[in-house]
Amino acid sequence: MEAIVVEDLRKHYGAVQAVDGIGFEVQCGEVFGLLGPNGAGKTTTIEMMEGYRTPDSGGVSVLGLHPRQDEYELKERIGILLQETALYHDLKLSELLRLFASYYRSSVNTERLLEMIGLQEKRGAFVRELSGGQRQRAAIALALINDPELVYLDEPTAGLDPQSRRATWNWIGRARDEGKTVFLTTHYIDEAEEVCDRVAIMDHGRIIALDTPRRLMAGLEIERRIEFVVGGVLDPTILESLPGITKARSEGDGAYTIYAPEAHVALKTLLAQADEQGFALKGLSVEGATLEDVFIRLTGRRIRA
Amino acid sequence: MKALLNQVRAELTLFLRDQTGVFFTVLLPFLMVAFFGYLNRGGRAGDIPYSSFLLAGGIGLVVTGAAFEVQGPALARQRDEGVLKRLGGTPLRVSTLMGAKVLTACIVILAQSLLMLVLNVFLFGAEIRGSVFWSGAALLVGTVTFVAMGFTLAGLSPSGDVASAAAHAIALPMQFLCGTLFPVEAMPPLLRGIAQVLPLTYFVRALRGAMLTGGGPKAYPVEWAVLLGCLVFSFVGAVATFRWE
Numbered sequence: 001m002e003a004i005v006v007e008d009l010r011k012h013y014g015a016v017q018a019v020d021g022i023g024f025e026v027q028c029g030e031v032f033g034l035l036g037p038n039g040a041g042k043t044t045t046i047e048m049m050e051g052y053r054t055p056d057s058g059g060v061s062v063l064g065l066h067p068r069q070d071e072y073e074l075k076e077r078i079g080i081l082l083q084e085t086a087l088y089h090d091l092k093l094s095e096l097l098r099l100f101a102s103y104y105r106s107s108v109n110t111e112r113l114l115e116m117i118g119l120q121e122k123r124g125a126f127v128r129e130l131s132g133g134q135r136q137r138a139a140i141a142l143a144l145i146n147d148p149e150l151v152y153l154d155e156p157t158a159g160l161d162p163q164s165r166r167a168t169w170n171w172i173g174r175a176r177d178e179g180k181t182v183f184l185t186t187h188y189i190d191e192a193e194e195v196c197d198r199v200a201i202m203d204h205g206r207i208i209a210l211d212t213p214r215r216l217m218a219g220l221e222i223e224r225r226i227e228f229v230v231g232g233v234l235d236p237t238i239l240e241s242l243p244g245i246t247k248a249r250s251e252g253d254g255a256y257t258i259y260a261p262e263a264h265v266a267l268k269t270l271l272a273q274a275d276e277q278g279f280a281l282k283g284l285s286v287e288g289a290t291l292e293d294v295f296i297r298l299t300g301r302r303i304r305a
Numbered sequence: 306m307k308a309l310l311n312q313v314r315a316e317l318t319l320f321l322r323d324q325t326g327v328f329f330t331v332l333l334p335f336l337m338v339a340f341f342g343y344l345n346r347g348g349r350a351g352d353i354p355y356s357s358f359l360l361a362g363g364i365g366l367v368v369t370g371a372a373f374e375v376q377g378p379a380l381a382r383q384r385d386e387g388v389l390k391r392l393g394g395t396p397l398r399v400s401t402l403m404g405a406k407v408l409t410a411c412i413v414i415l416a417q418s419l420l421m422l423v424l425n426v427f428l429f430g431a432e433i434r435g436s437v438f439w440s441g442a443a444l445l446v447g448t449v450t451f452v453a454m455g456f457t458l459a460g461l462s463p464s465g466d467v468a469s470a471a472a473h474a475i476a477l478p479m480q481f482l483c484g485t486l487f488p489v490e491a492m493p494p495l496l497r498g499i500a501q502v503l504p505l506t507y508f509v510r511a512l513r514g515a516m517l518t519g520g521g522p523k524a525y526p527v528e529w530a531v532l533l534g535c536l537v538f539s540f541v542g543a544v545a546t547f548r549w550e
Contacts, residue, residue, distance in 0.1 A: 050394060052549075072396050080394035086387035090322040091315065102311040103395040142391075 002061075003028045003150050003181040004049060009058035011044050018044040020205035021058070028149075031172060031182040033196035035189070035291060037303045041205040042185035043083055046154050049183070050080055063150060076105055079148035083155045085139040089128035093119060093138060096127060097145065104146035113141045116171070133164040140171060151175055153184040157191060169195050187303055189292045201295060208298050217289045222297065224263040226270070229255045229283040242269045255283075263288075308397065312405035313412075319379075320409055326375040330417055334366035338421065341486050342429045350488045353517065356429030360422065361513035362485035365505055367417040368447050369480055372410045374472045377455020380406070382465035384548060393549035403456070403543070410452045411445065418444060432517075439515035446532055447508040453539035454504070460546020479505040484513075507531040 004026035011019040019041045026032040034042045047053045049060055051067035051074060060067055065074045087096055094110065101107035114120045117137040122130060130138065136156075143151055153172070157165040172195045175182055186192055192199045193213045200210040209216055223246065231254065239248035239258055244265035248258045260266030263286050274281050295303045320326050342359050350358035383389050392402065425431035455472060462468035482496055483489070483505035489497055500506045511528035514520045522529035 052390070052393065072398075075394065075396040080391075082387065082391060082394070084387055085391060087391065088315070088319060088388060089386075090319050095315065095318065099311060099315045100395065102308060103392075103397045105396075 001028045002026065003030075003063060004032075004183065005059070005061045006045075006049070007059040009045070009048060009060060010056045011041075011048060011053060012056060013044075017205050019048070019055075022202070022205070022207045023058075024200055024207060024210060026181060026183055028181050029176065029179050030197040031176050031184070031195055033192045033199045034183070034185040034202055035187070035192040035196075035199050035295075035303070036185075036202035037187055037301075040202045042187075042202055043154055045202070046152055046183065046185050050078070050152055051075070076146065077149050079143035079146060079151040081139055081143045081151070081153045081156055083158070085135070087127045087135065087138060087142075090126065092124055092126055093130070094123040096138065097141060100142050100145050106147070107145050108147045110145070113145060116144075117141045118167075133160055136160060136164065137167075140168065144171075144175070148180065150181045150183065153182065155185055155187070157186070157188065165191070189290050189303065192291055199291065201291070201298065203295075203299050209294060213291060216291060216294050219294075222289055222293055223259045223261055224266070224289075225287040226258050226260060226263065226266060227251075227255070227283070227285045227287075228258075228270070228281050229253075230274075230279045230281060232279050234279070239273075242273065244269050308401050309405055309408070312397070312401060313408050316405050316409040317412060320375070320413060323375070323379065326371070326379070330367060330371040330375060330413060334363055334370055334417070334421070335424065337366060337480075337486065338363035338424065339428075342425065346429060351490065354430070354432060356425055356431040357433070357517055358488065358513070359429070359486070360425040360431045360433070361509050361516055363421045363425065364418045364444065364512060365447075365483065365485045365509040366480050367421060368414055368444070368451050368508070369476050369505055371414050371417065372448055372451035373455040373458075374476050375455075376406055376410050376452050377457075377459045377472050378465060378469040380456055381459035381462050381468035384459070384550060385465040387550065389548075390550040399547060403547070406456075407449055407452050411448050414444065414448050434519065435514075435516040436519035436521065439519065439521040440512065442521070443508070443512040443515050443532075446536055447512065450504065450508070450532060450536040450539055453536070453543040457539050457542030457546055460543065460548065479503050482506075484509050504531065504535045507535075 002025045007023045009019055009022050022045065034045060036042055044053060048055050049062055049067060051071050054068060062074060063077055067074060091099065097110040097113060101110055114123055117140060119134060119137060122134060127135065127138065157168050160168065169191070172182055196213060198211065199213050199216060200207045202208070233254070234256060236248040236250050236256070239245055239256070244262065245258050245260050248256060250256055258266060270281070292303055338359060342356060345355040348355040426433065458471055459468045462471055482492070482500045483503050484500065485505070489500045489506060492500065507528045511525050511532055514525045514528070518524065
């Protein structure tokens with residue numbers, strides 16, 4: 001069953017076509033990511049699905065409801081994390097959670113929520129006294145306070161430290177385990193790869209690719225980069241003449257980089273060569289394709305330019 | 306109803322924790338009234354004792370402070386910060402939010418007005434022979450009017466800072482010129498002319514009439530008509546200019 005259906009959605013601001021005819025479906029219970037650089041139209045898209053913006057044209061259906069016409073019914077059933085979340089600074093954390101809980105027909109236990117985000121000790125602290133990461137956790141708690149069927153997360157880990165990012169990814173995983181649908185936007189490659197069941201890559205208001213991260217990356221025929229260090233000295237031209245290796249380069253100090261269309265073929269050759277000539281391979285690493293490579297292949301640019 | 310009361314409790318908590326709010330509603334009006342009341346103790350304003358005159362004026366200061374200078378800019382600030390946008394993502398209705406803000410202002414202003422009454426009666430010997438009903442009615446209408454005016458100003462202002470500056474720029478002259486601390490009749494013609502176009506003048510007159518003589522709209526038709534006109538106008542303005550972000 002579809003949680004979200006978007007059809008030929010368009011929205012412009014002045015001369016800028018922020019969203020230029022996009023369409024996709026999000027299945028119930030999946031984590032769906034919208035990946036793209038800043039200014040790609042991600043926030044405009046998510047805010048049209050939340051009911052904050054009215055599309056110029058096209059259709060959005062969320063949980064079978066219209067984001068504007070069924071505004072209040074929809075808001076009972078969704079959770080929202082805005083890109084820049086501001087909370088009442090002069091309320092205590094527990095007061096804030098109780099207040100937000102009162103907005104909904106039904107809500108989860110606020111103590112359990114505090115426990116989940118690891119801020120039980122901070123329940124009596126003013127929001128203004130919380131650190132950036134703690135506020136973000138509080139904002140996530142607010143997004144989950146009505147036990148929503150669908151959670152929107154706009155750049156959920158932007159500006160967070162690695163530990164908080166990891167924790168956020170765990171909560172997203174847990175939300176999925178509970179059967180919630182998650183729709184998130186991100187400009188982080190690793191986030192899209194790590195947490196999303198499916199990713200739509202967005203650029204200049206259009207969706208240029210949509211699939212599971214694995215299939216998006218597998219679909220690329222790009223060269224893998226293999227790096228290694230040896231005890232002795234090798235001749236790059238000889239390396240290049242070996243099967244499965246297209247290019248080889250010495251990086252000095254016994255470090256070499258080779259390029260190969262298929263990593264497993266090149267590695268087999270390399271290991272055989274090491275055996276034959278009696279040199280030890282150290283520090284061997286293979287760089288696989290990432291969603292960044294997918295984006296570069298499709299647009300010729302990096303996501304974080 | 307539960308949502309409204311919850312929001313009132315939160316708004317009241319926020320109001321009391323906001324130092325600007327406490328200054329403009331508690332400190333400033335009471336300092337001014339204490340100062341002018343002491344200077345003119347035993348004096349007269351026209352044919353009534355100055356202390357009796359000052360009572361309604363002091364409440365006028367309280368209302369403009371709490372409703373206009375605090376609630377309005379606070380709304381614009383919450384919009385600036387993105388707090389309102391987040392609330393807009395919940396099932397909370399605009400009417401509940403705004404109703405809670407108005408009710409909060411009513412509670413604060415009622416408490417301050419009673420304090421003002423006690424101060425003037427016991428310290429300066431103000432004489433009250435009015436109607437509780439019409440005094441309450443004038444206070445209610447005045448409060449809602451000035452809250453709505455503050456909200457309209459917030460809606461028209463691009464930012465909280467602008468809303469704050471605009472509210473002070475309008476409120477300060479009003480607080481001095483509108484027959485609050487000095488009788489309008491005692492001022493030079495130019496200032497008297499300015500007072501005639503400021504809504505606080507009519508609120509203070511209607512309230513003073515109700516408190517001192519017990520007269521309602523029948524006794525003060527112009528004052529009540531202007532006040533109710535301002536109420537409708539600013540209510541429409543507040544609704545029309547409201548933005549979540």
